[in-house]
């Protein structure tokens with residue numbers, strides 16, 4: 255091995271070692287939601303997502319929903335949930351996927367930067383209203399269900415299906431009634447919601463939606479005769495949506511660039527010195 259290689263190899267190794275912690279500590283991810291319901295199936299309000307250190311728990315089955323869950327479940331309004339998340343997490347990161355409600359086949363995506371996947375932003379929570387409904391929603395009860403630290407070891411992609419086979423919740427905050435359910439018009443049903451937080455309070459607890467989700471709805475007279483509910487039977491479908499969380503190529507931080515440039519300058523100087531010595 256010549257002098258140049260003996261000097262530069264350890265140098266490359268040390269630059270890589272110094273750069274590694276900086277790259278791992280701030281990751282960027284892309285969250286993509288795809289509505290995989292069949293044509294004519296349910297839609298979803300803009301998906302809220304949060305990255306936390308388990309200090310945030312969206313809801314507990316069998317207990318009353320928070321105001322944040324109530325508003326997102328009844329109106330698709332993520333503002334109260336956003337306030338709640340900010341107040342209960344330290345260094346939590348959150349956002350609502352842009353692009354409006356997602357009906358079957360729609361794809362919504364959003365990038366998040368500077369996540370600490372091994373600490374403050376290791377755990378992923380999500381919530382979205384299911385339409386057609388009064389207060390149905392999808393979301394994770396278990397705050398530690400989705401571990402993003404796995405992104406660092408499994409090729410940088412975490413995918414899972416949501417809302418399948420009864421994994422849909424009734425917030426228990428509004429009586430199910432076609433007279434006051436959001437987006438009836440999109441499904442050819444009469445009635446519908448004309449303002450936020452409309453409809454009778456349910457004073458209930460969060461519970462699974464079972465069997466035919468629409469069998470117990472009041473004001474059934476608003477549904478046209480012979481209406482085909484089959485595409486809306488999400489309780490017997492494999493899923494409502496798929497969430498893909500993809501690790502984006504880490505962007506070196508300024509201090510990493512500085513180290514890298516410093517290292518390269520040093521290599522250049524050594525190389526020039528070594529060539530001069532050989533020429534002499």
Ligand SMILES: [Ca+2]
Pocket residue numbers: 311312313314315394395396397
């Ligand atoms: Ca919970």
Ligand SMILES: [Ca+2]
Pocket residue numbers: 324328427428451454455456
């Ligand atoms: Ca309510």
Ligand SMILES: [Ca+2]
Pocket residue numbers: 388389390424425426427428429430456
């Ligand atoms: Ca309800």
